[in-house]
Amino acid sequence: MKNIFRLQVKGLRPLLILFSYSAAALAQSITIPIETKDNALVIQANSDKDLNVIYFGKKLAETDEYDKVSDLYKQRNDNSGVFRSVYTSSGSRNLLEPAITVTHADGDNSLDLKYVGHAVEKISDNVSLLSVVLKDPVYKFEVTLFYKTYFKENVVEQWSEIKHQEKGNVVLHKFASANLYLKSESYWLTHYHGNWAREMQPEEAKLTYGIKTLDSKLGTRANLYMPSVFMVSLNKPATENEGDVLFGALEYSGNFKVDLELDAQNGLRLIAGINNYASEYTLKPNKTFTTPKFLYTFSSKGKGEASRNMQRWARDYKLLDGNGERLTLLNNWESTFFDFNENKLFGLLKDTKNLGVDLFLLDDGWFANKYPRNGDNAGLGDWEPNKKKLPNGVASLVKQAGAEGVKFGIWIEPEMVNPKSELCENHPDWVIKEPARAEKYFRNQLVLDLSNPKVQDFVFGVVDHLFSENPKLAFIKWDCNAVIYNAHSAYLKNQSHFYIDYMRGLYNVLAKVRAKYPKVPMMLCSGGGGRVDYAALQYFTEFWPSDNTDPMERIFIQWEYSYFYPAITSANHVTDWGKQPIKFRTDVAMMGKLGFDLNVKTLSPTDLQFCKAAVQAYNGIKDVVWHGDQFRLANPTEGDVASLLYLTEDKSTGVIFNYLVNNRYAAGSQFPIKLQGLKANKKYKLSEINLYPGTKSTVDEEKTYTGEFLMNVGFNPDVRAGRNSVILKLEAM
Template sequence: MYSINRLLPIYKKYSLSVILIVFMGFISMAQVIPVETNENAVVLEVSKGKDLKMIYWGKRLANSSEYGQIPTQEKQATDYTGLYCSAYTPAGSRNLLEPAIAVSHADGNRSLDLKYIQHEIQHESDNISLLKITLKDKIYPFQVDLFYRSFYNQDVIEQWAVISHQEKKEVVLHKFASANLTLKASDYYLTQYHGDWAKEMQPEESKLTHGIKTIDTKLGTRANLFLPSVFMISLNEPASEDEGTVMYGALEWSGNFKIDMELDPQNNLRIIGGINNYASEYHLPAGEEFKTPSFLTVMSHNGKGEASRKLHQWARDYKLLDGNGNRLTLLNNWEATYFDFNEQKLFSLLKDTKKLGVDLFLLDDGWFGNEYPRNNDDAGLGDWQANKKKLPNGVSSLVKEASNNDVKFGIWIEPEMVNPESNLYHEHPDWVIKQPERDEYYFRNQLVLDLSNPKVQDFVFGVVDDLFVENPDLAYIKWDCNAVIYNAYTAHLKQQQSHLYIDYVEGLYAVLKRVRDKYPTVPMMLCSGGGGRVDYAALQYFTEFWPSDNTDPLERVFMQWEYSYFYPSISMSCHVTDWGKQALKYKVDVAMMGKLGFDIVINELPKEELEFCQEAVKNYNELKDVIWHGDLYRLVDPKLNDFASLMFVNNEKSEAVMFNYLVNNRYDIKSEMPVKLKGLNPEKRYHIKEVNLFPGTQSWLDSSKTYSGDFLMTIGYNPQVQTSRKSVVLAISEEK
């Protein structure tokens, strides 16, 4: 038995080919294959019949040679198939449960029996190892390679499969999961999310019962609109913030997904996740490969908070574009003007951007279209030329004026979409996803362009490229996606209609890769009418995402809280707008929990409110490094309490920021007891200073006192939140 990470010193000394020889020499002995991280282990076992099983997923053992003893201690009900815990369950042979893969061979036979052939390990860095396991059918020349990439320090594992064959004709893939996991516990508690436009990330927790629970989407684009592809599983009992064993799961895919959770006859939880096979049978020619998207997991034995911090660190280091870098604060014109603006009005807003003190002005929807001007949302999409009436001197005049005001300029686009009222629609109807014989059906008065078509990919890339070629100083892109796919049909694929949902997403990624190859550092916001397209495959190309069009700060406290389980604060765009009845201070304080932006009319602000915003931007610039790159600790859950409290702590535990918000306005509601802080050094002493005070007000808190980290984490600190003091932001710093 050999642990991946125990072999790393061998790898460093010898070449990969030598390592593979060593592994092949030990195949007769190495029937147990552990994938170990700092805290955990996923253990695979090769049975006597060469079936590959997942026999353990949990805390790592000190002695990896003992993993093979785990099954001897389990006295579960009979496994009639020998495949209940299969690492990649095939359909059509002796399996009785939900399969991970189902195919029709070239001769029409639909059976599959995958047997272990070999495995090999690559050491990609001091922190990353990649395990590859080859499975083959005994009868047909059909192969599946399973991959497990482990991130040792973060306890994150990514899994995917590569499917190939050498049959005489194409093989049809009916199901093709990315991961087939097995968990063992007494009980399983699922936390999933649901929502709609402006109601994103609504949590639900339930105990899983026997049978199959499915989380899926069939929307094609904007796939997370109703059900996001992220979830948690608590083992034995519901996990809290700091206690309990919990696994986070997420699919790195921006299209249709399906995650099946089956409680099997032995009371094991089988999790099978990947691309949704709905209307997506894939015809695979001989000699070609089908690679599934990655399915990521992270497990913590110390509650949800630790799992979040591990995932955030992994995301910043390995997945999110420039995750450890900087971000631009901005002023957006949308709520100031909507579609009604001209060059002079925008020039005025550019001056307001400088006055406010943020980095960038973002021009939102409505700047394009001439024959079909974009004066509302029913025309113009697809015609990406500046509207001559609104912008007689083009976008370049705005970019130049931004530079004159010492700020940057960004712009909104929705290049995957088209309005029927557009030149593009009339010139290229074959580029549009729609059934040729059926009535068109619109989502927000628009249809989706067919990104399975390389010509459409070239067009969409050209929308971005032309903007940058004409405006080299363009500094930001907001990429929107507001429609789902109705009447799915592609004129490009002709007979292979079942490839559309998959090829669309692959086409999108191809475009985004071209954009990043040419413009690797330009910040881009991933927007989809809110959180309709948020996943780690897309976030490889974007610096941030738009959580929701609902910017009511009270609603955002809850939404951003739930997003924070899976995504770091540096990735969340949070804007101050006119939504909600709360005071401006409350709105600004809530937006400061992520990547700050403003969507208000600056020149209409009273003097005191403008001064407050300007000072808040200065405060944010001093605190944003801790907020973006620090560890997040959720302190008081707004779902269970009258107020919310959370904090960010830097790696050195010398600086922290604590956010506190009242979420219940009933009479005399307040924070009666101190809040126990987390993540500090118990031996250090800290100053606590209230920031973001409104002009003319003084803090209720005594900033002259110092407290030990031990006191703050054992006894706590009361931010004195109440109805007359609904949001409180505290800067915590080590005493020097």
């Protein structure tokens, strides 16, 4: 006999349902389908109380049929019985990559986790939380697995809590957030690599037997070389609109590790969590170790659907003010670098007003006196305004911004310090460094030790002081430029706790900032995309994808980020990088949150006229871009043109961005581009917006098209040399 429990959300009122079982009941198998609108992860406790994954994929209408799946695989028994384990332990029967490894208080290294019971909490009509308790029958050690499901979005967040009641401390050697098991004939992994100005470089390859590991050991800027987001396609590489594909992302800003192991039965074991590199964690009795959340969504209709699942979930449930507004801005960095004074900034405030954007952002170089911040080799950590540059402090700039009718924002990098600074002189024990080794710098700086509560107070104080002195401060750009070399804390007694306690310290600071200043927009910057994840984006309104603002490169970088993050999070600036005309640069920056980082005074009169009009045009479409569903129409890696559509939920309004990405052999949009997501029987018209002064559109705005026509035949935006960027507005009649 089998017991089957269906995990769905059907009621509005929060409800907790507990299931615990006697020994007699556990002689039967217990099946728990974890279902969203379209998908199911089904776990089952057998008569030996081993908890395994028996199904992952598209939801079946008949729940009873999940039990029939395993019998259809005619393979040799794995003997251990743990290949499909929901949370694979080590030291007993398992000989594969574990999700958890421990040393017990008595020195024993074995662990065997058995199912005890589970509980279901209905949080809302769309969100539900399953908790499953596993215990070792020999040791007083337990793990609780959590599965938080978002029904309509087909998204699951998974994490674990680890605790014990042994007579002494237990050492955790590995402590994953999730352990999934997929079954298919073949698997294709899409993951990313990069470096500064080369973020989000994609690679797709077939997984072969053995283990493929995605990881970071950088401490901060953890995604600099390899982001913690990835895709796994089943049977064949998924396309935008076809194929079975899993999107995964770890909600963590520090060292991560994702192991993908193809086992002897051709099953794919996916284990994700904090990187256990140099991070053995000593857990005291009755204390709980909570892992970060692992986020995933599955689609049987290709990458586009999976992407929209994740984007909708992010806007509705995870992002800070995900369905709200964002500020357009002018940044001074590319026009002044460190060379500015109060009068020059007053002029830039006038430029901000003239351009028509919402905010002026003062970047690096405004602080430090004993060691003035005139370059990146001094002053970092000394957060008082530089008296030579700003004799009247930041307050005079905030006041003048108000007089000009714009808002004022400021750059900080509060986790970091230059060796040449008063902070480093006064508090050398606050700096992460090995006491007996030579200091190793990254961008001429070191990292402050956020495992130390005093350092946490200092970092919070940097933000708090700015706001207490300048209550009308409207924006923070929070940077993080260094990685951690010579990882050592003068504060911690147990150095193996360092990487984990550093991240806990960072999150403590960010939570404290948000508790006191809940709505102030903050940009998550890290010299580019070195730190972007959904744990951090709970505290930030947007992130900086890359210091590379060449618009041709940005098309590709922003395209790849968009699979995992919605447009409202992507801060895109118009700069002087690249050789493309101002229209192309501006059109590319409009695919997210628009900003400018150039010298307005050096623009030609016509370019300035265009930029001012572009801000107004953007204001007319930004709501669709920020909150609409995204459809990728033409992939820049596969042809001459990149094209993507943002569409409102009611299918009535859309914005289509089209770019020429190949300038050879008269390249252009030779064929019509098929749209997606429209209502087939609705009629639409297309018009071109954001035209450069003196140019005319080749789009016939008098014609109308049915959604059926646009999705099956398409529309040609006439992208070519001389029309290398085209923005179309789509409107239902």
